[in-house]
Amino acid sequence: MKTLVLLLVGLLSMFLQSKLIQGKTFLINCGSNATADADGRKWAGDSIPGDNFTLSSTGIVASTSSINAEPIFGSLYKTARFFNTSSSYNFGVVSGDYCIRLHFFPIKFENYDTNASAFDVSANDLKLLYKFNVSEEISWKSLRNNSVVTSVVKEYFLSVNLSELQIEFVPNVGSFAFVNAVEIIPLPENIFNGSINKVGGDGLKVPLSLSDQGIETMYRLNVGGPALKSNVDQFLYRPWESDESFMFSVNAATTIFNTSNISYVSSNDSSIAPVEVYESARIMSNNEVVEKKFNVSWRFYVDPNFDYLVRLHFCELIYDKSSQRIFKIYINNKTAAENYDVVLRAGGMNKAYHEDYVDAVSQQIDSLWLQLGPDSLTTASGTDALLNGLEIFKLSKNGNLAYVSERIDHNGEASSSKKPKRKALWEAVGAGIASIISIAIFSTLFFYHVRGKRESDVKDVPPGWHPLILHETTKSTTNARSSKPSLTNSASRIGRRFTLAEIKAATKNFDESLVIGTGGFGNVFKGVIDEGNTVAIKRAHPLSEQGLKEFETEIEMLSKLRHRHLVSMIGYCEEQREMILVYEFMANGTLRSHLYGSGLPPLTWKQRVDICIGAARGLHYLHTGADRGIIHRDVKTSNILLDENFVAKMSDFGLSKDGPALEHTHVSTAVKGSFGYLDPEYFRRQQLTQKSDVYSFGVVLFEVVCARPVINPSLPKDQINLAEWALRWQRQRSLETVVDPRLEGDYSSESLKKFGEIAEKCLADEGKNRPTMGEVLWHLEYVLQLHEAYKQSVDSESFGSTELGFADLSFSLPYIREGEEEICRH
Structure with a gap:
């Protein structure tokens, strides 16, 4: 009897709740002309004329025959709709509160690389996603949950006061947007009230x-x-x-x-x-x-x-x-x-x-x-x-x-892209007033004149944007009282200070056709200065993922570092709210572009080992060339650049940190880096060491061998993470199974074996068990010797692997022989 009463109460409760829910539920199977069964519900294909929903543009219908995803939504994730231009789903609804779910699964389709897709999403006036990359989100969720994740479902709640709910997808410049499924569910009144x-x-x-x-x-x-x-x-x-x-x-x-x-x-x-x-x-x-x-x-x-x-x-x-x-x-x-x-x-x-x-x-x-x-x-x-x-x-x-x-x-x-302009303007004015007060106390009448000029440059500052020149003015008064001058002051910076007019002339007013790369900071342009000298010009934009701090860090680091295997900074520009860095031009681009995704000719095994040696030299110099050393914190193949002779140089020092003081073993800091390369010990403890760079470099070594992305959610679960996948093969002493097929016949099994052992050591779970960069460098040079001996023996048809021995990989050898480092002195 008691059970029956409880059942009736439950049914009554559900009935009452259903009476509180207004509006229609939409379950959309994107990129499909058929109804799909998933999660115990039926999902209508968005190619079928919809009941109270429309598409502003058809975009591209994408599909795949098979996927590796959770079976609960597998039938939905075989299709998707791609958008090359701003497009929206428009739903006719009654006013009320709604739950929105967006499903993303990076399927393979023709020449579209969903792993590189980046786009924004809004629902009516609410910004949901900005520069969203599904692969990065999958990597983040996998790391966060300590498990393999293959898809992303983003869930939102909002109130709709109109008769239409518009979900808009806006691809970033040169990219595209996509979505696999969309849910719109009306909410009971009591969920968030x-x-x-x-x-x-x-x-x-x-x-x-x-x-x-x-x-x-x-x-x-x-x-x-x-x-x-x-x-x-x-x-x-x-x-x-x-x-x-x-x-x-x-x-x-x-x-x-x-x-x-x-x-x-x-x-x-x-x-x-x-x-x-x-x-x-x-x-x-x-x-x-x-x-x-x-x-x-x-x-x-x-x-x-x-x-x-x-x-x-x-x-x-x-x-x-x-x-x-x-x-x-x-x-x-x-x-x-x-x-x-x-x-x-x-x-x-x-x-x-x-x-x-x-x-x-x-x-x-x-x-x-x-x-x-x-x-x-x-x-x-x-x-x-x-x-x-x-x-x-x-x-x-x-x-x-x-x-x-x-x-x-x-x-x-x-992320404050929606900040009202009026509020941003008053914030800028407030910052200017604070600077004026500081200057009034610590400066002469001359500085009053300079201040007036600088204040004029602060007007109409975009939201979230801080002019560097204003920051320096405030900062200089603090540094004047400090015993240690700041390297970020203009006086201590090396390099040329370019005018904005010179930069615009060099890039033809930032012509999009001259863009040679893009990243968190902004676009990188190929430019010409001083009657024919080619340079790389990195220009930040107000909504960049990096800002003033990274800009200053980049200048600070490159102002005190000079090495053949570090990219040289020629100068900078900080005029009219612009933050621009000018570097030597690296004719052959990034190491990553030569490994996969660009169609460039494959690198030989010797070229790959040479490049790894060069990058290791640059990192070894970073770790040992200063009193406390410098930790790069973002080692990856896209930050290893190649000049016209394929000489490798480390770049992008915006996240770099000074190493720990002598009495400390680590630097306690918030976790920063790139998915797939991040040291798990650093992530768990938020304790940064030079061995964090070593871990990332170990991932680079496997990336060089396998020539595939470090995170690829479209692969089977056990292959998504390159480091885990390649490490399993290496521990089985079967790395040749997953080597880049374009290298076939170009390397000796002995050199590959030792190369894999170095990478394995770099990926040790605990930093104390990893080698130093100097030790990694020594052994990479030995790998090159093995390869060259093999090539010579092939030419003479007399090579025997037993003639060469390999040093014990316990890494007890000295860092590096004296005189090997080539430091550029200017």
């Missing part, structure tokens, strides 16, 4: 409403239980991940499960989370100890400079009276709640409900911590903690949810 607790606000509550801001789902976890598929949630089809990979220490908690039926505290809560989430929980491991000083902790990587809604799901599964389990809740090391008693708040055992908190994450922080711990001041019998489920949502800022840069390479200001 009400008041929430402000962390650290001493009981202060703030309003939450989708009419005020958009929301993006960052994490949704079933705490203590297994991952739940989306079809478990009959309202919104939300999947729930397991929380285990996000725990700081899994051993700090144990799991418990319910033994009886669970009910919701409020009938409205049934649409917040499915009951399966509340059937499991984590509690602290050993809650009987006298000293209760440890917490259960979860860590989440998030985008800096946003507010986050943390939704905690609770249901007490053991105790049936209040005051039996009391604990504290900490978010970002701040107390969110004290004396928290689930039974007291829920009104009993096996009663499910949620609690919302909001907190800000600053521009310098890339992680959010949740910790639950005992309240030692209570006398409760179970002074541990309990949690059943967890969701983390990012709240929009000024109509923007997009985070601009690679998550590993943070620069929060660049």
Whole structure:
């Protein structure tokens, strides 16, 4: 009888919820003219005339016969729609709150490289994605979840006040946009409406409403239980991940499960989370100890400079009276709640409900911590903690949810593309006033005159943009009082200071036909200066992924570094809000372009080894050429440039850091770098060492051998990550199986074997077990000797591999023989 009553209550609840949901659900199978079955639902092909939805342009229909994806959405991910120009899906809807999901799977189609695709996405006036690259997102999710991820589903919530919802895809210049599937689901009224607790606000509550801001789902976890598929949630089809990979220490908690039926505290809560989430929980491991000083902790990587809604799901599964389990809740090391008693708040055992908190994450922080711990001041019998489920949502800022840069390479200001111009102007004026005051105190009447000129250059500054000249003015007064002059001051910079007129003349006013490369900083142009000297000119733009800090770092590093295997900076320009760097021209471009993706003739094995030796020399000089050494922090094949003679030179020092002081073993810093090359020890500990560069260089070595991208989500799961895939073959001593087929017959098995052993050593899990760059360099030179001896023996038909021995790869040899380094002195 009791079971029947609960069933009837549940059905009534679902009926009431359905009455609260207004509008039509859209399930779109993009790039298809057929209906697909996926996730227990039917998805209409967008090539079929739609019911209340249209496409502004047809774009390109793309498809593939087979894919390697999760079976739940496999039928959807075989097709996609590509857009070369700005295009939109337009849905006829009634006003209300909606959930939007965008599905991305990088399929292979003709000459379109979805791994290199970059584009923006907006929903009405809400910016969802900016410079979005699906492969980078997949790499990030794989790293974050410590598991292989093959697709991306981006989930958003917003309010629509009009009769149309427009989802617009805007490809970046020279690229294209794509999408595999689109979901539009109307929301129940209670999902994101009400008041929430402000962390650290001493009981202060703030309003939450989708009419005020958009929301993006960052994490949704079933705490203590297994991952739940989306079809478990009959309202919104939300999947729930397991929380285990996000725990700081899994051993700090144990799991418990319910033994009886669970009910919701409020009938409205049934649409917040499915009951399966509340059937499991984590509690602290050993809650009987006298000293209760440890917490259960979860860590989440998030985008800096946003507010986050943390939704905690609770249901007490053991105790049936209040005051039996009391604990504290900490978010970002701040107390969110004290004396928290689930039974007291829920009104009993096996009663499910949620609690919302909001907190800000600053521009310098890339992680959010949740910790639950005992309240030692209570006398409760179970002074541990309990949690059943967890969701983390990012709240929009000024109509923007997009985070601009690679998550590993943070620069929060660049994401503020929606900042109102008036606000940006007043910020610029405010900065100018601050500079005026500083100059008035520390400068002479001459500097008043200079200040007036500089203030005129600050007008109409774009959002998030800081003129370098203004920054230097403020900074110089601080440096004047410091015993250590800053290398970023103009006086200490080497190189020529170009006028903007000279730069425009050299690039024909930044003619797009002269663009020879692009990156986080901006476009790189081929230019001609001084009657025929060819140079490379890197120009930043206001929405670049790198900004003032990276610009200054680049100048600072190249002002104190000179080496044959480091790209030389000729000069810079910082006029009229421009940030421009001028380098020597590298005629043969990047190492990556000669390995794959460009159709260039393949490099020989000797050329590849020579290039690796040159890059290793440049990195070895960085690590040892200064008192503390310099850590590059972004070693990859696209940052290894080749001159007209294929001499390798390291480039792009915008992320570089001085090494640790003598009394320290590492530099504690936020994680920056590139997907696929990032040292996992650095990522886990946020402790940067020279061995982090060594790890990245090990990935480069395998990339040189295999001639394929370091991350390729379109491959089978065990091949997506090059480092993991190649390392497995190397440990089986079968690297020849995956070598670039274009090298066949061009190398000796002995030289390849030793080359693979070096790469394997570089990719050791712990930095202390990796070689130094000097040791790597020594052994690479020996690989070259092996190869040259092999080629000579082939010519004379008398080669025997037993005539040559190879040094022990324990790397106990000295760094490098004296005199091998060739330092360019100017």
